[in-house]
Amino acid sequence: MSQDEFSTVLNLISNPSRRLVLKSLSREPDYALRLSKELGFDQQLVSKHLEILEEGGILTSSFEHSATGPSRRVYTLSKGFSISLDFGPNLYYESLVKISPPRDGTNSLSEELKKIMMTEFSKRSLKDFSRLVQLIDKRLRELMIERSILIGLRSEVMGALRKTLIQQEREFDERRIIYHIFNEQNHDPHTISDGLNINEGTVKRILLGLRNELT
Numbered sequence: 390m391s392q393d394e395f396s397t398v399l400n401l402i403s404n405p406s407r408r409l410v411l412k413s414l415s416r417e418p419d420y421a422l423r424l425s426k427e428l429g430f431d432q433q434l435v436s437k438h439l440e441i442l443e444e445g446g447i448l449t450s451s452f453e454h455s456a457t458g459p460s461r462r463v464y465t466l467s468k469g470f471s472i473s474l475d476f477g478p479n480l481y482y483e484s485l486v487k488i489s490p491p492r493d494g495t496n497s498l499s500e501e502l503k504k505i506m507m508t509e510f511s512k513r514s515l516k517d518f519s520r521l522v523q524l525i526d527k528r529l530r531e532l533m534i535e536r537s538i539l540i541g542l543r544s545e546v547m548g549a550l551r552k553t554l555i556q557q558e559r560e561f562d563e564r565r566i567i568y569h570i571f572n573e574q575n576h577d578p579h580t581i582s583d584g585l586n587i588n589e590g591t592v593k594r595i596l597l598g599l600r601n602e603l604t
Contacts, residue, residue, distance in 0.1 A: 395485045398470055401445045406430060407438045411466065414448070418465040439464050475540055479547035481572070482540070498525055547571065562587055563595050570603065 402408055409428055413419060421439060425432040442448045442464075449467040452460045469488035475481070491499045501521050505513060550571065554564045565585050570576060573584070578596060582589040 395472070395483055397445065398447075398472055398485055399474075401442060401447060402472070404438070406434070407442065410435060410438045410442070411447075414464060414466040418463050420453070420461045420463050422461070424464075477544060479551060480540065480544040498528070562591060563599075566592060566595050567599070570599075576603075 402411065406428075410424060413424055413427060419427075421432055421436045424430075424439075425435040428435065439448065439450075443450055447466065447468050448464050450462050450464045453463045454460050471484070471486045471488060473482075473484045475483075498521065501524070505517050505521070547568075550567070551564075554567060559567070562585075565587070566581055569581055569585055573580075575581065576596065578589055578592045581587070581596075582592045585592075
């Protein structure tokens, strides 16, 4: 994930009305007039949000024939992302992950979906879908709790590191470079220099002094 990608997606979803449009389209494709009625927004406003999302590459559109009138442009949510931003004392972490279909045999939940999909449409039960969604949501809640605990622990570790570096009377730029290495897992002098706006020669000097401590 690049900083530009993260910023682009974050900007696209920063508008609350736009997120409501996305939420509606996450259920099924739709057209501007019906979306405006569903959301209680002016159709021109909805069309503008749809245009922005399509230009951002999140939506695609195509014309669909209507039996009751002229053809209409239908919008489809074509990409999915999981975006997270964690910040606090001793903590700043941003993540953008593209959501992909599960691979064959990923886990038991995928197998449950396969069983449903192998059944004829007319015989598929809402109860089976409901049970599977509940199992997935339960697992997601467990993972989010575990993630929250790990993030809290990481914050404590970085806080302990900060106090240690200060007590050891490390210079300011050295502390910044150490934080960068721990947070970005990157030792490249040029990247560090650009990211922290520190002279590359200074970065190389500090990295040389840290070499034995970090390897």
